Amino acid sequence: MRMNLEIVQETGASDHQVAYVAYNSNALDDQKANIRAVTKAIPKNIWVDHLKRIQTDQDQQAFAELFGYFAPRVKAFLMKSGAAPGMAEDCTQEVMATLWHKAHLFDPSRASVSTWIFTIARNKNIDALRKQRRPEPEELTWGPEAEPEASDILVMQQESEQLSQAMKSLPGQQRELIEKAYFGDLSHGQIAAETGLPLGTIKSRLRLALTKLRQTMK
Amino acid sequence: MNIMNKITHHLSDQLLIGYSAGTLPEAFNLVVATHLSMCDECRAAAQSYDSIGGALLHAQPTEDLSAAALSKTMALIAKGPKAAAPVPAGSDLPDPLSAYIGGGLSDVKWRPIGLGVRQAVLKTSHAATARLLYIPAGAAVPDHGHRGTELTLVLKGAFSDETARFAAGDVEVAGEDLHHKPVAEIGHDCICLAATDAPLRFSAWIPRVAQSLFRL
Numbered sequence: 265m266r267m268n269l270e271i272v273q274e275t276g277a278s279d280h281q282v283a284y285v286a287y288n289s290n291a292l293d294d295q296k297a298n299i300r301a302v303t304k305a306i307p308k309n310i311w312v313d314h315l316k317r318i319q320t321d322q323d324q325q326a327f328a329e330l331f332g333y334f335a336p337r338v339k340a341f342l343m344k345s346g347a348a349p350g351m352a353e354d355c356t357q358e359v360m361a362t363l364w365h366k367a368h369l370f371d372p373s374r375a376s377v378s379t380w381i382f383t384i385a386r387n388k389n390i391d392a393l394r395k396q397r398r399p400e401p402e403e404l405t406w407g408p409e410a411e412p413e414a415s416d417i418l419v420m421q422q423e424s425e426q427l428s429q430a431m432k433s434l435p436g437q438q439r440e441l442i443e444k445a446y447f448g449d450l451s452h453g454q455i456a457a458e459t460g461l462p463l464g465t466i467k468s469r470l471r472l473a474l475t476k477l478r479q480t481m482k
Numbered sequence: 483m484n485i486m487n488k489i490t491h492h493l494s495d496q497l498l499i500g501y502s503a504g505t506l507p508e509a510f511n512l513v514v515a516t517h518l519s520m521c522d523e524c525r526a527a528a529q530s531y532d533s534i535g536g537a538l539l540h541a542q543p544t545e546d547l548s549a550a551a552l553s554k555t556m557a558l559i560a561k562g563p564k565a566a567a568p569v570p571a572g573s574d575l576p577d578p579l580s581a582y583i584g585g586g587l588s589d590v591k592w593r594p595i596g597l598g599v600r601q602a603v604l605k606t607s608h609a610a611t612a613r614l615l616y617i618p619a620g621a622a623v624p625d626h627g628h629r630g631t632e633l634t635l636v637l638k639g640a641f642s643d644e645t646a647r648f649a650a651g652d653v654e655v656a657g658e659d660l661h662h663k664p665v666a667e668i669g670h671d672c673i674c675l676a677a678t679d680a681p682l683r684f685s686a687w688i689p690r691v692a693q694s695l696f697r698l
Contacts, residue, residue: 336544365563379536399578401518
């Protein structure tokens with residue numbers, strides 16, 4: 265077996281090397297282009313560093329900036345979901361406090377900051393307005409050696425940004441359909457199918473991430 | 483808890499979106515959360531619907547907060563996090579379900595509902611009912627139809643009805659049109675988590691009497 269391998273390596277070395285280098289530099293260029301595209305498209309919208317600063321340094325300045333951007337959106341979201349202004353205000357403060365306390369649980373390879381805040385706000389809404397418990401799926405935690413990779417974080421953040429852009433540019437009627445599903449108790453249509461929102465890649469990427477996670481947990 | 487055999491019956495997109503949006507009744511959320519604990523396919527889909535929620539939150543027009551909002555939030559932060567409800571340790575069931583039972587399968591308080599079938603109603607909000615069903619190997623749940631939606635998630639064993647076979651991790655989403663008689667497979671007792679948002683409709687009158695007695 266070893267002999268065979270060596271022979272293959274000897275005879276095919278130059279070709280392989282060339283191909284490998286070509287592939288690698290392509291990948292590198294792609295990644296650089298990606299990074300350029302991301303930093304160009306979203307100068308301020310990646311809040312991942314802010315969360316990291318809150319988590320590691322209890323950085324109040326970072327929190328104040330994040331609060332300034334997200335708290336008014338959370339309040340608007342809660343009011344659209346049926347909360348009176350006073351209650352929405354109180355709940356928003358609790359949501360943002362939860363964000364501080366749970367900053368160490370945020371995984372930027374699996375969600376954007378706005379997605380993560382959405383889930384906290386939604387759970388607060390169920391708890392405070394609907395007076396229900398919220399059963400959550402079993403927690404899957406990353407092992408200490410399985411830190412998410414930088415490229416996974418970049419791609420997840422980039423695709424989330426694309427989704428946000430796509431959401432903003434949806435025709436009014438389709439946007440309304442989604443708002444109804446997320447803010448009202450109307451029955452939910454096939455959102456991805458009917459609106460063409462780019463969910464497919466996010467879905468398959470999350471699926472891959474889960475497989476990877478299961479493997480590291482074994 | 484990841485089921486080794488392949489799950490073939492998944493949650494519908496409608497249910498996954500409802501779970502992500504937070505608009506389902508608690509009993510349905512419990513079935514969804516338990517299935518997500520067993521099924522990576524649906525977990526990934528649910529998380530991708532969360533990202534629609536995130537995009538929607540991001541695209542919101544803003545609503546001003548009071549001038550003191552940030553300092554009040556800092557005061558909340560100083561108080562420390564609220565203690566999370568402890569999850570019973572060493573349960574043989576997915577976490578979300580153990581939290582409702584307060585333990586594992588051996589802690590379930592079963593009540594017989596006839597023909598060897600047993601059930602345990604779990605405490606949720608009243609918009610829908612959640613219960614565990616214990617169907618002995620080879621036994622059947624009486625023939626019934628539905629007014630609303632019924633979700634049945636298999637935890638152990640397997641059952642078959644007029645539509646298909648459902649094994650551990652599979653979930654059957656039955657609408658008003660389905661009239662069925664689930665039968666547990668020979669060899670293993672079948673344990674399911676079921677949720678309905680309206681009472682079931684039994685074909686025979688004896689189960690109807692049982693229904694009024696046992697909150698089926």
